[in-house]
Amino acid sequence: MSEKPASPKSEKILDAAEKLFALHGYDGVTLRQIATTAGVDVALANYHFGRKLALFSAVFERRAAHLNEARRSALRACQANAGEGGPSVEQIIEAFLRPLELAQETGDAGWQHYLALVAYINNSPYWGQRMMSRLFDELVLEFIDALRQALPGAADRDLFWCYHNLSGALTLTLAQTGRIDTLSQGKCLSSDLQAAYDRMIPFMAAGFREVCMKS
Amino acid sequence: MSEKPASPKSEKILDAAEKLFALHGYDGVTLRQIATTAGVDVALANYHFGRKLALFSAVFERRAAHLNEARRSALRACQANAGEGGPSVEQIIEAFLRPLELAQETGDAGWQHYLALVAYINNSPYWGQRMMSRLFDELVLEFIDALRQALPGAADRDLFWCYHNLSGALTLTLAQTGRIDTLSQGKCLSSDLQAAYDRMIPFMAAGFREVCMKS
DNA sequence: TTGTTAATTCAACACATGTTGAATATTCTT
DNA sequence: AAGAATATTCAACATGTGTTGAATTAACAA
Numbered sequence: 001m002s003e004k005p006a007s008p009k010s011e012k013i014l015d016a017a018e019k020l021f022a023l024h025g026y027d028g029v030t031l032r033q034i035a036t037t038a039g040v041d042v043a044l045a046n047y048h049f050g051r052k053l054a055l056f057s058a059v060f061e062r063r064a065a066h067l068n069e070a071r072r073s074a075l076r077a078c079q080a081n082a083g084e085g086g087p088s089v090e091q092i093i094e095a096f097l098r099p100l101e102l103a104q105e106t107g108d109a110g111w112q113h114y115l116a117l118v119a120y121i122n123n124s125p126y127w128g129q130r131m132m133s134r135l136f137d138e139l140v141l142e143f144i145d146a147l148r149q150a151l152p153g154a155a156d157r158d159l160f161w162c163y164h165n166l167s168g169a170l171t172l173t174l175a176q177t178g179r180i181d182t183l184s185q186g187k188c189l190s191s192d193l194q195a196a197y198d199r200m201i202p203f204m205a206a207g208f209r210e211v212c213m214k215s
Numbered sequence: 216m217s218e219k220p221a222s223p224k225s226e227k228i229l230d231a232a233e234k235l236f237a238l239h240g241y242d243g244v245t246l247r248q249i250a251t252t253a254g255v256d257v258a259l260a261n262y263h264f265g266r267k268l269a270l271f272s273a274v275f276e277r278r279a280a281h282l283n284e285a286r287r288s289a290l291r292a293c294q295a296n297a298g299e300g301g302p303s304v305e306q307i308i309e310a311f312l313r314p315l316e317l318a319q320e321t322g323d324a325g326w327q328h329y330l331a332l333v334a335y336i337n338n339s340p341y342w343g344q345r346m347m348s349r350l351f352d353e354l355v356l357e358f359i360d361a362l363r364q365a366l367p368g369a370a371d372r373d374l375f376w377c378y379h380n381l382s383g384a385l386t387l388t389l390a391q392t393g394r395i396d397t398l399s400q401g402k403c404l405s406s407d408l409q410a411a412y413d414r415m416i417p418f419m420a421a422g423f424r425e426v427c428m429k430s
Numbered sequence: 431t432t433g434t435t436a437a438t439t440c441a442a443c444a445c446a447t448g449t450t451g452a453a454t455a456t457t458c459t460t
Numbered sequence: 461a462a463g464a465a466t467a468t469t470c471a472a473c474a475t476g477t478g479t480t481g482a483a484t485t486a487a488c489a490a
Contacts, residue, residue: 007467023340027243031448041469046449048467083392123338124332125238128392136266137398160399161414172383177343179382183352184375198424199376206425207418214417246478256439261479263437399433 010048012038015110018059019043020115026056026127060121062102063114064135070099071139075146085150089205092146097170101197112176119174122167147208154212162208169200222353227253228327232260233274237331240269241342251262272346275336278329279350285314290361300365307361312385316412327391334389337382340396340424362423369427384415 008029016037020029031052035042049055074095080085087095103111144159151159176190188195231252236243246267248264250257289310293302302310319325336342359374366374368386392403 009468024239025242025339027240028341029447032446042448043450043470044468046300052448082414119338122394123334123392124240124392125390125392126243127398128390128394132394133397140398156399157402157410160395161411162418163398164387164395164403164411165415165418167382168385169380169386172338172379172386175338175340175343176336177340179337179343179347180375181380182344182348183355183378184371188370188375188379195372196376196379198335199373202382202429203377203380203422203426206421210421211414211418224438245476247476257478258440258480259438267478 007048009038009040009044012042013045013048013055014059014062017111018056018062018117019113021056022120025120026053031055037090042163048079059114060131061135063111067099067103067134068139070103071096072142074099075143077101079146087146087150089147089150089208090141090201093166093204093208095203096143096166097197097200099168100174101193104193110153115174116176119171122171123175151208151212158212159208162204162211165207166204169204173197173200220425224253224255224259224310225309227275228255228260228263228270229277232270233277233325233332234328236271236274237328237335240335240339241268246270255259255269266298274348275332275346278326282314282318283351283354285318286311287357289314290358294361302361302365304362304365305416307358308416308419309421311381312412312415313390315385316408317398319408330389331391336384336388338390346399364426373427377419377426380422381419384419387416390410 004137013034016034017029020034020037030147031045032042034055035045045052045055049058075092078091078095081087082091100115104115121131140163144163147158148154173190173193173196178190180188180190190196228249231249232244235249235252237298246260247257249270250260260267260270264273290307292311296302299308315330319330336346355378359378362378363369363371363374388405388408388411393405395403395405405411
């Protein structure tokens with residue numbers, strides 16, 4: 001839970017690895033590239049984190065708890081503010097998404113890279129199932145519980161498939177590939193997170209309602 | 216346009232590369248793994264396709280035209296069947312998605328792998344912008360034109376952001392990571408494409424309407 | 431059949447990779 | 461300030477990498 005003091009250079013390594021893994025994936029990055037970017041000798045990564053895979057995991061885990069906290073407290077807050085029947089679908093989805101927007105907007109590039117890394121892992125057939133569940137399933141299930149309450153009578157299968165749609169759209173947003181920029185000829189920018197989230201929230205809420213309340 | 220005759224083993228190489236690149240990404244695969252999987256010597260890939268990157272591109276391009284044809288004719292068909300005002304949002308999205316479901320359901324594993332590779336590339340900050348536009352933008356813009364007509368008064372920015380949401384959900388579906396399987400404890404399966412597309416179509420249609428017709 | 435071209439394998443090079451153990455520098459404790 | 465523990469670098473290893481040119485086989489034309 002609490003942050004280890006950790007040597008200053010060991011966090012430089014994590015920062016560099018975070019950035020490079022997010023851009024090129026696990027196999028697309030060499031320890032020497034990481035070391036060079038961090039301004040450090042190659043052997044130091046091994047001293048602090050062990051094998052390359054352990055460094056990859058360390059990067060992935062470093063900010064996970066913090067992110068989960070932010071999202072969980074956003075959910076709690078919107079539940080506290082809501083009346084009898086609990087928060088609306090929009091409010092729940094907003095609580096799920098806004099902490100990400102905030103994390104990306106702090107100007108701290110680290111969070112940008114981290115979330116792009118999560119996107120890479122989430123979309124990878126090799127890493128996805130392997131790494132996402134352990135850190136994120138518990139929180140996601142809390143959100144789905146809240147959605148189930150806001151959508152009375154919804155079938156579980158529908159709820160999970162709708163979450164899958166939300167997760168996919170979010171993943172592509174976090175990846176910030178720049179594809180929408182060229183496709184739209186500059187009318188939309190991958191880096192304009194507010195524009196993305198402002199539309200994603202009503203979009204997803206309408207989708208959930210359409211699929212889960214078709215009774 | 217027309218298929219080169221091509222030696223039998225050169226397609227074995229493409230098949231093997233397709234499968235492995237889809238699972239592990241460009242850097243996660245070695246030419247020797249590809250050659251072994253194809254039952255062929257390492258040097259043969261070089262003889263047929265040149266450098267590793269050219270092989271990667273060849274795999275990516277092999278099925279692109281075929282896929283675009285299928286989607287385009289699905290769009291044309293639904294436009295022909297529609298009345299005065301053109302097809303509905305649902306019909307357009309269905310034309311966009313069903314050819315993928317069909318391609319994946321032929322039992323031909325090649326299409327499964329290919330579409331997972333497209334998902335990998337589309338979600339990659341490094342490859343995404345670089346490789347997707349040239350092959351797919353033209354067709355995607357045709358679909359967005361059709362949607363613009365079905366959603367009178369929609370702002371371009373809204374249309375493109377909505378397409379971004381659709382593209383993201385689709386990408387995660389094509390990747391078939393298996394994450395939804397564990398998250399839902401088996402209630403949903405990544406491999407159950409019909410279940411995925413059946414819900415994706417009304418979900419996305421409702422989202423488009425909500426965001427693009429909020430006048 | 432014979433000569434020609436395309437397809438495939440063989441052998442190997444030059445270089446990059448993850449990893450390790452010893453050597454050096456830095457920080458902390460007392 | 462001396463000594464111990466931690467942090468960092470140095471040098472190098474075994475192995476794996478993409479790539480290449482020569483050698484061999486298969487397909488084909490005359």
